[in-house]
Amino acid sequence: MSPAFQRVAFLGIGLIGSSLARAIRLQGLAGEIVVYDRSVAHAEQALALGVADRITEDAPSAVVGADLVIFAAPIGANEELAAAVGPHLAPGAIVSDVGSVKMAVIRDIGPHLPEGVHFVPAHPIAGTENSGPASGFAELFIGRWCIITPPPGTDEGAVERIAALWRAVGSDVELMEPGHHDRVLAITSHLPHLIAYTIVGTATDLESTLQQEVIKFSASGFRDFTRIASSDPVMWRDVFLNNREAVLDVLQRFSEDLTALQRAIRWGEGDQLFDLFSRTRAIRRSIIDAKQA
Amino acid sequence: MSPAFQRVAFLGIGLIGSSLARAIRLQGLAGEIVVYDRSVAHAEQALALGVADRITEDAPSAVVGADLVIFAAPIGANEELAAAVGPHLAPGAIVSDVGSVKMAVIRDIGPHLPEGVHFVPAHPIAGTENSGPASGFAELFIGRWCIITPPPGTDEGAVERIAALWRAVGSDVELMEPGHHDRVLAITSHLPHLIAYTIVGTATDLESTLQQEVIKFSASGFRDFTRIASSDPVMWRDVFLNNREAVLDVLQRFSEDLTALQRAIRWGEGDQLFDLFSRTRAIRRSIIDAKQA
Numbered sequence: 001m002s003p004a005f006q007r008v009a010f011l012g013i014g015l016i017g018s019s020l021a022r023a024i025r026l027q028g029l030a031g032e033i034v035v036y037d038r039s040v041a042h043a044e045q046a047l048a049l050g051v052a053d054r055i056t057e058d059a060p061s062a063v064v065g066a067d068l069v070i071f072a073a074p075i076g077a078n079e080e081l082a083a084a085v086g087p088h089l090a091p092g093a094i095v096s097d098v099g100s101v102k103m104a105v106i107r108d109i110g111p112h113l114p115e116g117v118h119f120v121p122a123h124p125i126a127g128t129e130n131s132g133p134a135s136g137f138a139e140l141f142i143g144r145w146c147i148i149t150p151p152p153g154t155d156e157g158a159v160e161r162i163a164a165l166w167r168a169v170g171s172d173v174e175l176m177e178p179g180h181h182d183r184v185l186a187i188t189s190h191l192p193h194l195i196a197y198t199i200v201g202t203a204t205d206l207e208s209t210l211q212q213e214v215i216k217f218s219a220s221g222f223r224d225f226t227r228i229a230s231s232d233p234v235m236w237r238d239v240f241l242n243n244r245e246a247v248l249d250v251l252q253r254f255s256e257d258l259t260a261l262q263r264a265i266r267w268g269e270g271d272q273l274f275d276l277f278s279r280t281r282a283i284r285r286s287i288i289d290a291k292q293a
Numbered sequence: 294m295s296p297a298f299q300r301v302a303f304l305g306i307g308l309i310g311s312s313l314a315r316a317i318r319l320q321g322l323a324g325e326i327v328v329y330d331r332s333v334a335h336a337e338q339a340l341a342l343g344v345a346d347r348i349t350e351d352a353p354s355a356v357v358g359a360d361l362v363i364f365a366a367p368i369g370a371n372e373e374l375a376a377a378v379g380p381h382l383a384p385g386a387i388v389s390d391v392g393s394v395k396m397a398v399i400r401d402i403g404p405h406l407p408e409g410v411h412f413v414p415a416h417p418i419a420g421t422e423n424s425g426p427a428s429g430f431a432e433l434f435i436g437r438w439c440i441i442t443p444p445p446g447t448d449e450g451a452v453e454r455i456a457a458l459w460r461a462v463g464s465d466v467e468l469m470e471p472g473h474h475d476r477v478l479a480i481t482s483h484l485p486h487l488i489a490y491t492i493v494g495t496a497t498d499l500e501s502t503l504q505q506e507v508i509k510f511s512a513s514g515f516r517d518f519t520r521i522a523s524s525d526p527v528m529w530r531d532v533f534l535n536n537r538e539a540v541l542d543v544l545q546r547f548s549e550d551l552t553a554l555q556r557a558i559r560w561g562e563g564d565q566l567f568d569l570f571s572r573t574r575a576i577r578r579s580i581i582d583a584k585q586a
Contacts, residue, residue, distance in 0.1 A: 076563075125513045129577070145510055174509075184506045187496060189513035195488055196514075198551045200573040202543070203480060205550075213477045215579045216467075217438055220418045220482035221489075223580060224517050230577035233570035240558050240566055250495070251555055255548075257498075258491045262544055265533050270369075273533055277526035280493040284422070284523035286508045287516060 004165060006031040009066035011059055011081050012073030013037045013046045014232070015127060016098045018136030020070065021051045023169035026138045036062035037133075038073065046133045060088040068165075071097035071109060076238035079108040086112035094118045094158045100185060100235075102149040102178035104242035110151065118158035123147045123181065124171060125189075131232040142170030149178040186246035190239055191254060194247065196228035197236070297458060299324040302359035304352055304374050305366030306330045306339045307525070308420060309391045311429030313363065314344045316462035319431045329355035330426075331366065339426045353381040361458075364390035368398055369531035375405035384409045387451045391417055393478060393528075395442040395471035397535035403444065411451035416440045416474065417464060418482075424525040435463030442471040479539035483532055484547060487540065489521035490529070 008030040010017045017035075024030050035052035036059045037043040043055040056062040063069045063085045071078055078099070089095065095117055099105045102121050113119055126144040128135065146166040150159050163173045176184075203214050203222065214222060240247055264272040287293050301323040303310045310328075317323050328345035329352045330336040336348040349355040356362045356378045364371055371392070382388065388410055392398045395414050406412055419437040421428065439459040443452050456466045469477075496507050496515065507515060533540055557565040580586050 125510050127513075144512060147510070184503065184510060185513060187499070187503075188507050188510045188515040191495075192492060192514035192518055194554060195492060195518075195551075197570055197573050198554055199485060199488060199547060200576050201569050202484075202547045202550050204572050204576055205546070206480070210477065210480075214481050215576065215583050215585065217418050217440070217477060217481045218580050218583075218585050219437060220420075220478065221485035221521060222481040223585060224521060225485055225488075226573070226577040226580055227586075228514060228517060229570075229573040231570075233567050233574070236570050237563050237566040241561055241563055244558055244561075247558060248555065251551075251558075253498070254492060254495045255551070255555075257495050258488075258544075258548070261487060261491055262541065262548075265537055265540060265544075268534055268537075270530050270534055273530040274526050276494050277490055277522075277524075277529050279497050280490050280519070280522040281526070283493050283497055283508065284519040287511050287519055290508050290511075292508065292511050292516060293520075 003031045004029045004161065004168070005068040007034060007066040008032070008068045008070065009034045009036070009062045010052070011036050011062065011069065011071050011085070012077070013042055013051065013133045014072065015131055015135045016124065017070065017072030018046060018049070018051050018133040019138065019140040020072070020098065020169065021046070022136055022138035023141060024165070027168050029165060029168055034062045034066065038077070042133050049133060051133060051136070059084045063088050065090055067093050069093060069095045071095070071099070071105070074232070074235045074238045075099040075101055075105055075108070075242055076234070078105060082109040082112035086114060089114060089117045091116045094120060094161060096120045096122050096162050098122060098124055100189065100239050101243040102181045106151055106178055118155045119151070120154060120158050120162040121149045121178065122162055122166065123149070123185070124166070129227050129230045139170070141166070144171050145174055146171040147174050147176050147181055149176050149181050151178065182243050183246045186243055186250045190243055190247050191250045193228055193231065193236055194240065194251065195254070196225040199225050200229040296324050297322045297454065297461070298361040300327060300359040301325070301361045301363065302327045302329070302355040303345070304329050304355065304362065304364050304378070305370070306335055306344065306426045307365065308424055308428045309417065310363065310365030311339060311344050311426040312431065312433040313365070313391065313462065314339070315429055315431035316434060317458070320461050322458060322461055327355045327359065331370070335426050342426060344426060344429070352377045356381050358383055360386050362386060362388045364388070364392070364398070364402060367528045367531045368392040368394055368401070368535055369527070371398060372401040375402040379405035379407060382407060382410045387411045387413060387454060389413045389415050389455050391415060393482065393532050394536040395474045399444055399471055411448045412444070413447060413451050413455040414442045414471065415455055415459065416442070417459070422520050422523045432463070434459070437464050438467055439464040440467050440469050440474055442469050442474050444471065475536050476539045479536055479543045483536055483540050484543045486521055486524065486529055487533065487544065488547070489518040492518050493522040
């Protein structure tokens, strides 16, 4: 059987890109994997690890002759990359991505793609707190969701080929409207990361003896936040800058709720605290029931 | 060799109490374990599980003849328990506890103890999101810290016996001034729990279709918060009501930092986001180096 794609080009080869490249290779889904990364060191590492068959010094050279091109750099790099590679894309090629925000990706990449190239944005709900090509692994996507957000009018055959690719690497696929995706992820992912970065940042501002004790006794709750707050800084900067409205909206709700709790603590309103702490248990139960725990 | 204590009485037998009782039994540290719990069902469960040798219908009966009495109910119950058992404590007995706040425990229990009874407050930095006697296990404290916070003038021999008990069940012991303990834990434990409860609460207020999607895609960060936010509601209500000043102080710092981030997102100040997200990585590294990850 011939592979699903003759030549897959990755633009960016960090944790997610290199994991997908490994999984594609493991499943025999590509004839050849070509990698471009702005960091020459990362590209060379991908080559040495066997993640890439070939690396290129510029982005346009990577996409020439590719029937699948995957944008896997931090999303702030997309527009410049798309402008550079657009004129070099093969007719009929599929362009996809792995970004955590979808409206901005469509805004930045879409206009640079020539007629006859199909754009199928995708977002695998998977990751770790580690970064770089060496941190990737082929099993990352197994049993995880991949959300595909095709703009109206996207070629259905292209959508199906991307869906099949994600299923082949072990994921469950869900189709979603891009704006809705950004609102859901603002709650499930972007706000939690923002909160974790904030609380760990608050701790880094403490005087140093107290900070040493915070590290020593971090197992009491703080530790879980530090894992999230050690995710890639560039990736997350770009997420917040590119999903601004949805993030600010949920952040506003969160701040109101936190202020209400603060007031309940100040005035000793134990019933209000107990009511909230009881309600939140039910959500955990739902997550366990949905086998996402 | 005779056991370290002839009779150990537990007042409250939830996750922490039952774990400690199991560990004490496993290590042969007690001649007899007597349990009182306000919930008859929990006490009977402890008896059926073999965690208790004997259960009592009231707190005073549990402490009679005990050379070690451990308060292990939610800390809001301490004052009433201490007033009830105080007159029945054996001369020379040691009273200890496992509460997450130490100033309030000393305030609530201390005045009710007769002359000649030694009070050694303790706080094991260990736990899970589960509650009740069936959720306990003897290995919970292995490799974890236990902070002991004796008030000034506490008998040194009694402190050493409690320290030895915790070392025997696998913990590392640290002595700390009670007020300092409460400030450190406000940062490492109480604020993280408050934040987690808030963010999960914010999600429970969403319209129900969106809430279903939040559950479905919770693996993207939200999930980690729901685990923390499913901890025992009564225990945590009592923690916040009894460590009010320290919690409100760190909450104020956190809110200021969050507002600054909110502003940076609104105005597109990417450098400020990147700087914070880079700084927080260093703390994670310190926790890994301290073998607390």
